[in-house]
Amino acid sequence: MADAAVFRSGFVTIVGRPNVGKSTLCNRLVGRKVAITSSRPQTTRNRIHGVRTTPHTQIVFVDTPGIHKPRTALGERCNDTSLAAMREVDALCWVVDGTATIGPGDRFVADAVRGTGRPAVVVVNKVDRAPAARIAEALAAASELVAEAVAFIPVSAREGEGVDDLARELEGLLPEGPQYYPDGMTTDQPERFLAAELVREKLLERTRDELPHSIAVAADEFETEGDVLHIRAVVYVERNSQKGIVIGAGGRTLKAAGTAARRELEALFGMKVFLETVVRVEKDWQRRDAALDRLGF
């Protein structure tokens, strides 16, 4: 049992293949949405801090892009971001999808996890959608890959099952330390970045095939005038032909995404939001270093 007089804190990086539920888990652990999520692989593209604070502990979770075989310069940068975020943290949380077979992609991540020498907790996620036998299989396969893991915990990031057990396990791995973030602060991301991410989230579920990968969003205006927050989100696509798809017939796709994003932003910032969206072509931005620098990757 932890000594109540002692404050424990530290950094825990969440890693895994794309789409296994890392960001959903991070949000659930923090108790608030700090990272966007979607059914499209490679949703997360940056390192995102999500903070969970209790009277005697603080965990700074580091959500990371899904590690994958990169096909673009963006993919390479995302993987580099994830691998770098695994170093010099107090513990790692390796997430696998309990509804899927553990394969070469997971093995690659497992090797990276072991390579850090950091204490690791293995999380088998999506237990709400997989039969018990399947979960048992995933736990067994994961334990073969990272035998030295300190715990193996089945969870449902979406429903919350097992998440408190996971938090307790991670808290037990924290050293004595300071409170890094004040009470009530759940992320260190600029509000402008969060706004752009929410617009991107709403577009991800409304587009298909290669298009989700080709979309980047940046907020180039973010200003309060009176009691209204004015945001202008620039949606970048890679080719002219994608512009029409993002806008949709009669402007419907962009409008629906904008409305959904605005509602969520109003709830998040607690004020009226005027959200303007424009679409621009930034040719092949996923493959060009200069464009990636400019877009902040």
Ligand SMILES: Nc1nc2c(ncn2[C@@H]2O[C@H](COP(=O)(O)OP(=O)(O)OP(=O)(O)O)[C@@H](O)[C@H]2O)c(=O)[nH]1
């Ligand atoms: N049924 C079920 N679905 C889940 C659970 N956790 C996440 N999902 C879904 O899985 C999909 C991927 O979730 P994300 O949290 O975006 O996954 P991620 O690992 O962050 O993905 P990347 O950022 O692309 O690496 C989304 O559609 C989630 O709603 C869960 O516990 N149960």
Ligand SMILES: [Mg+2]
């Ligand atoms: Mg994610």
